[in-house]
Amino acid sequence: MVDKLPVSPSPLVTAPGAVPAPEGSPDAGVAWHHGDPLGEQRSAERSAVVVDRSHRFVIAISGPERLTWLHTISSQHVAALPDGSSAENLSLDVNGRVEHHFVQTDLDGVTWIDTEADRGPDLLSFLTKMVFWSKAEPRDGNELAVLSVIGPDATAVLDAAGVAAPAEPYAAVAVAGGGFVRRMPWPTADSFDLLVPREGLATWWGRLTAAGAAPAGTWAFEALRVAAVRPRIGLDTDDRTIPHEVRWIGGPAEHGAVHLEKGCYRGQETVARVHNLGKPPRHLVLLHLDGSAEGRPEPGDPVTAGGRAVGRIGTVIDHYELGPIALALVKRSIPTDTELVTGPCAASIDPDSVPVDDAVQAGRAAVDRLRGR
Template sequence: MSPDKIPGNPARNPAEFFALPGHSLLAMDGPDALAFAQAQFASDVTALAIGHWHWSAWLSAKGRVIAVFALLRTGEASLRLMLPDHDAGELGDALRRFVFRRKVAIAPRPDLHAAGAFAAPAAASGSVLAGAEDAAAGLELDFGAPGLPRTLRLAATPAVEDPVAAEAWTVADLRLGLPRLAVSQREAWTPQQLALDRLPAFSVKKGCYPGQEIVARTHFLGKAKRELLLLQVDDAADAGAEVSQAGKPIGSLASVAGHAPRWALAVLPLERGDEPLVVGATTVSPQAFVEGLAR
């Protein structure tokens, strides 16, 4: 994707922000916020410095991915979850079931709206945040890579809606290797199957968290049998569609976005034949990921 235009909408200035529908923000505040997050999330939260962010995930007890998100540390005892696919209120309700006596408040932040631009950030860089929640310009995140620059902004003022640009943003997520999980794909995949080590969004060295034993066993015993591939598929394909080879189903699509063609993330066996891959009636070929989204 060229940084000087937005596919399907060449008239839009890539530096202009547009709304990101479906994105929401969940706040965690209190003296036990970090300890609670460390016990629940797959990333090493205690290694996250104030004013920085990294990728993280919340897993089921069976080691399946419930949500993938950007985890921001905005203060000594303050964390923010920027959720691309999960409703903040819904996820907050699920997390509060595990708070018990910890001193942490978990609440959605509907006052802050996510917006994106296909341009390099003005001040943020890599994992370093810029701005502030209460500032007019809001918080700025570097959400791209050298070959695909993007800025994500969290601010009080909503950006203009542009469905074409928002769809291009989701396509860019997939091209960068960030899974976008529909409800049907939650708790369907392990972190390794979604290649979350590329971001990286999980740790095999920190202490316990839901699903940690399965994740660590898969890592240290080398038992990962599937991988994530980037494909271009036809417009009839959707998340959950089968990928076949030599007339037999061997995997399925975990994420799909875009139109003519659609882009998809497929989970397929590491060991497979040399015959062409087929989705629906279309022969597909693996595409190269755009590298640089790791934080």
């Protein structure tokens, strides 16, 4: 839960029809929905919507060594990130547990990072402390605010609003008047983040809705994200989460946040050991919840099987087609047909959401060869 907003509440949250996110929500300060949360989800999958995500914390990093420096203290391969490119990235602790998840875009000599509202100040503090002698200058970059345009008509909406939509995931282009637009591979295949000057937030909202995007809240964004089995740090992770458990392994081409072929960084030993020799103890799955139950589980509630805890619940949301769904970290050994309970709800694992991890790791294969197996 968020006790204090590090970014001022959005001016759009008081617009007619906007319903603010619940107090204490990680999305506090922006609209939860605009009167029809399920209809907004349908529009996001059938036409186009715009979602106010201006509560995300933005950091700007300048300096000629910004990329090589960031490369050494994070999990993604970004030392030579081309201008106009983006990547997802992590900061890990010494045991390989996830501390921060962020999206970074390098454009015109500046790296822009956006992350969760409640974690942004800590991430900025960490980056500032890690500069040492490097020619990199991290600072608060909240002069830019995030709007997301989602749906099969998103490109047409952006074009009508005077924005050139990038064709490839993680590509970014500058926007006239300041800011940039980047294409994201989630929560749908047609998703764009538009980072615009914060003082022009209302103007951009009006321009995008006039261009054909229906107003939508974070409820719609979160429902699509959960259905796509994309984790959100702090909701779908805990203080024990390692990247393998929540599908963050891979470079930008794999839409991941941990590159497996890069130099040393904090937490790398755990990443390499699990990748080469072991399996993660848990994995992220989609749960279908019993909609007839009175109430819903809360993030962090245990997931049980036969009265025994086998996981933890993450984001819980109502989807316009799937009904009540949730993400959960569950033990990898739990069969998909296991009857589960979380909070007041019976739950079942969506078998299509279970990652396939039956490949023999390179390190394990090498050990077997040495032993003559």
